[in-house]
Amino acid sequence: MSLKMLxxxxxxxGMKFSTHPKVQGELAEARFITLSNLVQKANKEHCDLFVVAGDLFERVNVAKRDILRAAQTLREFQGNLVAVLPGNHDFMSNGQNNLWTIFEESAENNVLVLKNKQVEPLQHYDLDVNLYPAPCDAKNSCKNSTDWIKNESKDEGVQFHIGVAHGSLEGFSPDFESNYFPMTQSELEAFNLDLWLLGHTHIQYPKNPGPRDRIFYPATPEPDGFDCNHEGKAWILKLDDEKNVEPVSISTGKYRFVHRELTLLPDSNIESLITNSLPLDRESTLLKLKLKGRIMEEEYEKLEQIRSNLEDSFFDIKMDYSDVARAITPDIIDREFTEGSFPHRLLTELAYKEEDWEALQVAYDMINGVKK
Known part of the structure; x- marks a missing residue:
């Protein structure tokens, strides 16, 4: 028997996206659309198991309507079981159970919340699998939740033994102060399970997996900020009779967050440069564009119109050209300063020495500052 899972x-x-007020609603809605698409993908691939390895929700006090909608979406899975682990954002605790109580009441019999540190046999769901959950019980912890597994003996009559945890992985996850349920590869491998399904880090792992890899992060399925430079990812994993894994990475997200920094030169055609440096799929891209350098005056005058054009074509844009300066040319010096004056003579001398352009810019700015 093989096992196929998403x-x-x-x-x-329930993420709010308050830093993107113009498209706040669309970004929040996209996360629900992506979850629905994941379920449909799992159905199309005839997956037996659908696993959410933590942080299905943004926070423990998420709106009830979001909980109900999530439960309804996951009920559409046509395989054997949906298994959902509480992560560090939607953690399970004695004082904050309302989220998972509502969720469990709304979900059907093919949805299981992995809220307890105990073996979860899935034979009742016609799966020859034991799950070993490591749910989060707080937002932060310097200790992971897998310790209980070391005291469990594996039932040799069960074909697959799979761990599900949420937290950082040493050498991969950015958890410099070890605040997010830190784990190590050697620690996880010591439990001798067939597979570890992990959540928390928003990047897919491993990068180039093989049939004997045993630890998998799917990444976030819908990008959520400019530090997320992929299009949203998930894994479809197939375990065969020999416990070899066949991993297939799938792209899942609706929107992309793209950050670009461009350095402009006096001979730049900025409209062409910007156009050729930006993604083509603009209607689904949030762009943060930082420009710096110096350009000719006629090009500088185009910047505001270029910003306006980009705002019309991109889903959302933040464009910063505060570090772009006009190239100071002899024509500008002649126009702004009296011929023969000290500022005119100084700036003209610097203007004819290309290597002194930085000194020219500083001198020009200082003189203008005194004039004001």
């Missing part, structure tokens, strides 16, 4: 995590339903 692995996702860090969906963060």
């Amino acid at each position: 692995l996702t995590s860090d969906v963060h339903l």
Whole structure:
């Protein structure tokens, strides 16, 4: 018997996106659309198991309507079981159970919340699998939740033994102060499970997996900021009778966050340069564009119109050209300063020495500052 599953995590339903007020609603809605698309993909691929390895929700006090909608979406999975692990954003605790209580009441019998540190046999769901959950019980912790597994003996009559955890992985996850349930590869391998399905880090791991890899992060399925430079990812994983894994990475997201920094030169055609440096799929791209350098005056005058044109074509844009300066030419010096004056003589001398352009810019700015 083989086992086929879709692995996702860090969906963060209910994320507010307050830093993107113009498109706030669309970004929040995209996360629900992506979850629905994941379910449909799993159905199309005839997956037996659908796993959410933590942070299905953005926070423990997410709106009830979001909880109900998530449950309704996951009920559409046509395989054997949806298994959902509480992560560090939607953690399970004695004082904050309302989220998962509502979710469980709304979900059907093919949805299981992995809220307990105990073996979860899935034979009742016609799956020859035991799950070993490591749910989060707080937002932050310097200790992961897998310790209980070391005291469990594996039932040799069960074909697959799979761990599900949420937290950082040493050498891969950016957790410099070890605040997010830190784990190590050797620690996870010591449990001798057939597979580890992890959540928390929003980047897919491993980069180039093989049949004997045992630790998988799916990445966030819908990009959520400019530090996320992929299009949203998930794994479809197939375990065969010999416990070899066949991993297939899938692209899942609706929107892309793209950050570009461009250096402009006096001979730049800025409209052409910017156009050729930006993604083509503009209607689904949030762009942060930082420009710097110096350009000719006629090009500088185009910047505001270029910004306006980009705002019309991109889904959302933040364009900063505060570090762009006009190239100071002899024509500008002649126009702004009296011929023969000290400023005119100084700036003219610097203007004819290309290597002194930085000194020219500083001198020009200082003189203008005194004039004001």
